[in-house]
Amino acid sequence: MAVVIGDYSFNGPFSRPEEVEETQGLYVVLAEDLGDEESEPSSELEVVEVGFANNLRRELIDHENQDQWNVLYEGRLYAAVMYADENPSVSVKNVFAGIQPGMFAQSTALFDPDKEEDDDDENNDDYEDSVICQLSLLQSAIEKVAV
Numbered sequence: 001m002a003v004v005i006g007d008y009s010f011n012g013p014f015s016r017p018e019e020v021e022e023t024q025g026l027y028v029v030l031a032e033d034l035g036d037e038e039s040e041p042s043s044e045l046e047v048v049e050v051g052f053a054n055n056l057r058r059e060l061i062d063h064e065n066q067d068q069w070n071v072l073y074e075g076r077l078y079a080a081v082m083y084a085d086e087n088p089s090v091s092v093k094n095v096f097a098g099i100q101p102g103m104f105a106q107s108t109a110l111f112d113p114d115k116e117e118d119d120d121d122e123n124n125d126d127y128e129d130s131v132i133c134q135l136s137l138l139q140s141a142i143e144k145v146a147v
Helices: 058-062 066-072 090-099 131-146
Strands: 003-004 009-016 025-030 044-053 077-083 105-106
Touching: 003 025, 003 066, 003 105, 009 025, 025 058, 025 066, 044 066, 044 090, 058 077
Parallel strands: none
Antiparallel strands: 003 009, 009 077, 025 044, 025 077, 044 105
């Protein structure tokens, strides 16, 4: 799955650090938007932190701000990552300039961790699960961020 934030596509969202590879790259910590007393929760994810790590999994497990994130954000936390070896031409400096805490992204999949993924996605004709629908949702999230 993918998460688009600003002009960049990241792998994720990951709800458990064990899902992230132990390799070099960029990470974005995302918080689930639970809404407030007057509004419903949304599927948007707020950018909490952007960083670079030599070992992404270890950084997400041992990050010095982890306790602060849990206090400030009531919803679940996720991570989106961009592996350096898969994106050698991406400038870390440009990503840091283009993605800031407070921005929003809409992921194509916030999975229930207890639910198994359907391995037969190619035969799924349900529009809501289609790539076209997911890309449409991502485009609307990008447009919200650009405004």
